[in-house]
Amino acid sequence: MKVIxxxxxxxxxxxxxxxxxxxxxxxxxxxxxxxxxxxxxxALDKAVVISxxxxxxxxxxxxxxxxxxxxxxxxxxxxxxxxxxxxxxxxFGVPKTLALVNDPGNEENFCRLGIGAxxxxxxxxxxxxxxxxxxxxxxxxxxxxxxxVNISELVLKEGAPAVGLAIRDVPLLPEDAVIACIFRxxxxxxxxxxxxxxxxxxxxxxxxxxxxxxxxKALNGGRE
Amino acid sequence: MYVIIVGCGSLxxxxxxxxxxxxxxxxxxxxxxxxxxxxxxxxxxFQVIADATEAEVLISxxxxxxDAVVACTEDDNVNLMIAQIAKQIxxxxxxxxxxxxxxxxxxxxxxxxxxxxxxxxxxxxxxKAIMAADLKE
Numbered sequence: 028m029k030v031i032x033x034x035x036x037x038x039x040x041x042x043x044x045x046x047x048x049x050x051x052x053x054x055x056x057x058x059x060x061x062x063x064x065x066x067x068x069x070a071l072d073k074a075v076v077i078s079x080x081x082x083x084x085x086x087x088x089x090x091x092x093x094x095x096x097x098x099x100x101x102x103x104x105x106x107x108x109x110x111x112x113x114x115x116x117x118x119f120g121v122p123k124t125l126a127l128v129n130d131p132g133n134e135e136n137f138c139r140l141g142i143g144a145x146x147x148x149x150x151x152x153x154x155x156x157x158x159x160x161x162x163x164x165x166x167x168x169x170x171x172x173x174x175x176v177n178i179s180e181l182v183l184k185e186g187a188p189a190v191g192l193a194i195r196d197v198p199l200l201p202e203d204a205v206i207a208c209i210f211r212x213x214x215x216x217x218x219x220x221x222x223x224x225x226x227x228x229x230x231x232x233x234x235x236x237x238x239x240x241x242x243x244k245a246l247n248g249g250r251e
Numbered sequence: 252m253y254v255i256i257v258g259c260g261s262l263x264x265x266x267x268x269x270x271x272x273x274x275x276x277x278x279x280x281x282x283x284x285x286x287x288x289x290x291x292x293x294x295x296x297f298q299v300i301a302d303a304t305e306a307e308v309l310i311s312x313x314x315x316x317x318d319a320v321v322a323c324t325e326d327d328n329v330n331l332m333i334a335q336i337a338k339q340i341x342x343x344x345x346x347x348x349x350x351x352x353x354x355x356x357x358x359x360x361x362x363x364x365x366x367x368x369x370x371x372x373x374x375x376x377x378x379k380a381i382m383a384a385d386l387k388e
Contacts (some may be wrong), residue, residue, distance in 0.1 A: 082328050084358060106304050106332035114358055132306025140335050 029053040031090055031121075033081030033111050034101035036063015041070060043099070048073040055090050057081040059102065081111040084118055092119035100126040105133050112142045150174070154236060170236075177236055178207070181247060183228045189246040195220035197245055204234040204242035252276065255317045257303045257333050258324030262349060262369075264289025266321060271296050278312050281324075303333055309341075319345040327352055334364045 030047050034040040036058040044054045044067070054074040058064040064078035079086035081100065092098065098115040100108035105128055112124035124143045128134050137145035154174055169178045183190055189197045194206060209216040210229035216222060224230075224246075234242050252275045256263045259281035267279045268291045277296030280303045281287065287298050301308040303324075314320065320337035322330035327350045334348035350359055350366045359366050 083352075084355060104304075104328065106326065106328040109332050109335075110328045113362060114355075117361055118358055130305045130307075133304070136306060136336055136340055139340055 028097070029055070029095045030097045030099065031055045031057060031092060031095045031115070032099050032101060033057040034059075035103060036060040036067060039101055041067055043101075044071050044074045055095070057086060057090055080107075082107050082114065084114055087111075087114060087119055092121055095119070095121045097121070097123045097125065100124070102127070103129055105129050105137075109133075109137060109140065109142065112137075113140070116141070116143075174236055177234055177239055179232050179234070179239060181230055181232065181243060183224055183226055183230065184247055185226045187224075187226065187247045189224045190226050191223065193221050193223050194218055197224070199241065199245040201234070201238040201241045201245070203238050204232060204245075207231040207233050252318045253313075253316055254278070254319045254321065255280065255309075255312055255314060255337075257281075257320070257322045258330070258349075259286040259289050259298075260323065260325060261289060263321070263323045266323070267296060268294055280308065280312060304329055309333070309336065314341045314343065317341070317343050319343065319347075321347050321349075323349040327355065331359055331362065331364060331366075335362060338364065 030052050032040045032043055032054065040056050040058065044056055047054045048071070056067055056074055056076045058067055058076060058078055059080050061078050064076050068076040077086065077090050079089065081087065092115055095115070098112060098121045100111045102108055108126040108128070112126045115121040116124050126137055126142045126145050128137055128145045128147045131147040131149045134145045134147045134150065151170065151174060154170070155168065171178065206218040208231040209218050209222065211225060230246065232242060254270055254275055254277050256267050256277060256279045259267065259279045263279060267277050271277045271294045278299060279287070279290065279296060280299045280301055282300070282302050284300050290298070299308070299312060303309060314337060317337070320333065320343045322333040324330055330348040330350060334346050337343040338346040347365050347367060348359070350356060350368050351370055353368050353371045356366060356368055356371070
């Protein structure tokens with residue numbers, strides 16, 4: 028798989044390139060900062076680095092964009108990210124485009140203008156922080172589909188409301204919260220309605236973000 | 252007619268003055284306060300100091316009521332983003348963008364945006380003038 032990362036140089040494309048290269052992807056970086064390009068080219072022996080503005084079609088041609096599977100726009104300018112993705116997909120036929128949006132208000136606009144996926148670090152970090160702060164019991168939280176669904180992991184406390192109850196009998200467990208799996212000691216328990224919760228059960232939970240708080244409260248009690 | 256002009260450089264400012272003199276409702280948006288120096292003393296429209304690539308800014312300029320949006324900042328990408336938002340999301344009837352880089356014009360036309368490229372226009376005029384000067388072969 029070939030991935031093109033277009034940014035201004037710096038840490039984000041560097042660490043993404045390292046990550047993708049270690050997975051065996053072909054990585055090309057387009058960096059609009061000439062000094063940044065030199066630094067990236069020296070530091071990354073497995074990635075191709077091109078110095079230039081990714082919203083210039085000639086630079087995209089240099090990056091051999093027609094062979095790319097994914098194009099990711101990472102600059103601090105929303106307009107540039109939009110145009111790069113549009114040129115990559117319309118001119119070079121790149122099947123998947125992703126754009127970073129600096130203004131969260133542009134997330135919806137970008138999707139309506141044909142960008143495969145627009146992601147706002149403000150929204151992602153904001154929702155992570157908000158959910159972490161109010162939910163101390165969560166060990167792990169993975170947002171899926173730009174955070175439309177979360178997979179989270181929590182451990183049932185001694186005396187938690189759900190302990191001693193069968194899954195189907197837990198009151199107030201939201202409709203859109205699904206218990207995906209229970210780890211009990213060394214065992215994996217497949218969650219059926221009649222399974223009874225025990226203290227220290229590690230529960231893998233799939234929820235809509237808005238129901239996460241209510242699900243945790245139903246299982247483990249506490250605030251919210 | 253309600254017109255939003257994004258970018259108050261010499262083109263945006265001049266256009267805003269002309270439309271305002273004709274009695275049209277004009278709002279000019281620019282990131283820099285100093286840009287509004289281009290506006291004449293008779294200009295009777297509104298001035299908004301803001302970055303028009305922020306989604307909120309166009310909404311508060313009532314883009315959904317605009318009859319025309321002209322994007323003429325110094326940045327081609329910004330002009331094209333604003334033009335697309337105006338045309339495809341807010342269905343503004345008349346939308347035009349200024350674009351400096353002629354190498355990109357074709358792509359912009361593919362995006363369905365009407366553009367004016369001063370570079371191309373000047374080149375055509377210069378060429379016409381040179382040819383008309385009837386210099387020796």
